[in-house]
Amino acid sequence: MDWLQLFLLHPVSLYQGAAFPFALLFNYLCAMDSFSTSARYLLLLAGGGALAWAAMGSFAVLVLLPALCAGVLISSLGPQDVHRWAFSFQMSWQTLCHLGLHYTEYYLQERPSGRFYITLSSLMLLTQRVTSLSLDICEGKVKAASRGIRGRSSIPEHLWKALPYFSYLLFFPALLGGSLCSFQRFQARVQGSSSLGPRCSLWALTWRGLQILGLECLKAVLRTVVGAGEGLSDCLQLQCICVMWSTAGLFKLTYYSCWILDDALLRAAGFGPELSQSPAGEGYTSDADIWTLETTHRISLFTRKWNQSTAEWLRRLVFQQGGARPLLQTFAFSAWWHGLHPGQVFGFLCWALMVQADYLIHTFANLSIRSRPMRLLYRIVTWAHTQLIIAYIMLAVEGRSLSSLWLLCNSYNSVFPVVYCILLFLLAKRKHTLN
Numbered sequence: 399m400d401w402l403q404l405f406l407l408h409p410v411s412l413y414q415g416a417a418f419p420f421a422l423l424f425n426y427l428c429a430m431d432s433f434s435t436s437a438r439y440l441l442l443l444a445g446g447g448a449l450a451w452a453a454m455g456s457f458a459v460l461v462l463l464p465a466l467c468a469g470v471l472i473s474s475l476g477p478q479d480v481h482r483w484a485f486s487f488q489m490s491w492q493t494l495c496h497l498g499l500h501y502t503e504y505y506l507q508e509r510p511s512g513r514f515y516i517t518l519s520s521l522m523l524l525t526q527r528v529t530s531l532s533l534d535i536c537e538g539k540v541k542a543a544s545r546g547i548r549g550r551s552s553i554p555e556h557l558w559k560a561l562p563y564f565s566y567l568l569f570f571p572a573l574l575g576g577s578l579c580s581f582q583r584f585q586a587r588v589q590g591s592s593s594l595g596p597r598c599s600l601w602a603l604t605w606r607g608l609q610i611l612g613l614e615c616l617k618a619v620l621r622t623v624v625g626a627g628e629g630l631s632d633c634l635q636l637q638c639i640c641v642m643w644s645t646a647g648l649f650k651l652t653y654y655s656c657w658i659l660d661d662a663l664l665r666a667a668g669f670g671p672e673l674s675q676s677p678a679g680e681g682y683t684s685d686a687d688i689w690t691l692e693t694t695h696r697i698s699l700f701t702r703k704w705n706q707s708t709a710e711w712l713r714r715l716v717f718q719q720g721g722a723r724p725l726l727q728t729f730a731f732s733a734w735w736h737g738l739h740p741g742q743v744f745g746f747l748c749w750a751l752m753v754q755a756d757y758l759i760h761t762f763a764n765l766s767i768r769s770r771p772m773r774l775l776y777r778i779v780t781w782a783h784t785q786l787i788i789a790y791i792m793l794a795v796e797g798r799s800l801s802s803l804w805l806l807c808n809s810y811n812s813v814f815p816v817v818y819c820i821l822l823f824l825l826a827k828r829k830h831t832l833n
Contacts, residue, residue, distance in 0.1 A: 409453075414663055417445070417570055422667075443569065454517045457513050464492075464521070465524060468484055468524075469564045471483055472535065480535050481532040496737040523572065525735065526578050527567050576664050576685075577657075577660070599670075603665060606659075636810060639811060693781070740799065746795065759818070759825065760780075783817070783818075
């Protein structure tokens with residue numbers, strides 16, 4: 399499959415690895431009293447610009463320009479308006495870039511440049527930081543650095559006051575990947591005293607290196623199995639289940655490896671969990687909770703732990719804002735944020751239904767199943783079903799196109815989400831009758 403090869407050969411990890419020496423250098427310089435706060439902001443900003451240009455080429459303008467505009471908006475607008483305008487501008491810009499991808503892939507029938515895919519990925523992460531910062535200002539967690547262009551300060555002075563915002567939006571350890579770092583956490587690291595600043599743990603980095611090596615070895619073995627077997631277009635009946643499970647496993651290993659690498663880069667720069675020990679530091683959220691993801695028998699728990707910082711961001715940005723059907727709104731927005739490809743729209747809406755079914759199924763089971771052997775059997779069956787449904791959703795989202803989605807829906811794999819949909823209908827009807 400071309401889309402599978404494209405995903406596996408994604409070169410972001412190479413650029414993340416190349417940024418490691420600079421992250422260690424930044425951590426070392428922060429330990430020097432002579433390295434001022436302004437110099438730290440400038441170094442992170444310059445590193446982000448250099449990394450963007452190296453990884454994206456001329457497409458870097460698509461990230462640098464909205465970051466500049468978002469920084470100006472955030473430093474110019476009042477707390478009551480900043481989130482609405484920043485959110486509208488950033489999502490409009492990102493949507494236009496995704497529409498350019500749609501035009502190239504579906505209308506021109508051409509494969510876009512690999513640098514363009516890196517640009518879109520970085521742009522999605524930029525949207526997280528922009529909206530997180532604007533929400534912090536709107537909620538009073540962060541004090542605006544400027545009262546806007548109506549003040550007496552000159553434009554260069556306004557830009558200098560907005561330097562922490564620009565540095566946060568483009569700081570190089572989080573430009574291409576990594577869990578979402580809040581502005582308060584970022585500021586606590588940059589402005590922290592050198593004597594109290596976090597130290598990079600050599601053992602922590604070594605352990606993550608060993609984890610990445612192990613995951614890459616597993617991925618190489620699984621890639622050989624997937625490459626030697628039949629695809630969804632050629633598989634027969636129950637064989638399609640094995641194809642789906644193994645292909646989804648390859649995707650998972652790739653994500654796990656990337657998340658651990660991103661986590662190691664943030665730690666090397668001093669933005670790891672050690673920062674939480676400082677008075678101003680916030681909690682650190684790691685995206686790769688592999689044990690929970692691979693052992694849970696609940697789709698709802700898998701959803702909260704999969705790419706955990708992004709799940710928490712979506713919860714804050716959409717779910718907690720109120721309105722009718724917040725779960726459906728959250729997954730619909732996630733499909734929009736990812737690009738609104740046909741497979742993504744189907745996959746995220748299916749995911750929302752599966753989470754809703756999961757709540758009802760497990761509530762009913764907890765009330766109905768009493769014996770320990772039956773509970774054990776129930777847990778084993780629901781674990782397998784959860785993993786198969788997640789694999790189904792993952793192939794729909796990663797496949798993206800209508801042709802890949804059609805192959806998936808016409809295979810035996812569609813039985814698993816259909817079972818949960820039937821149980822959702824029956825249990826919802828029973829709940830309504832009891833009420």
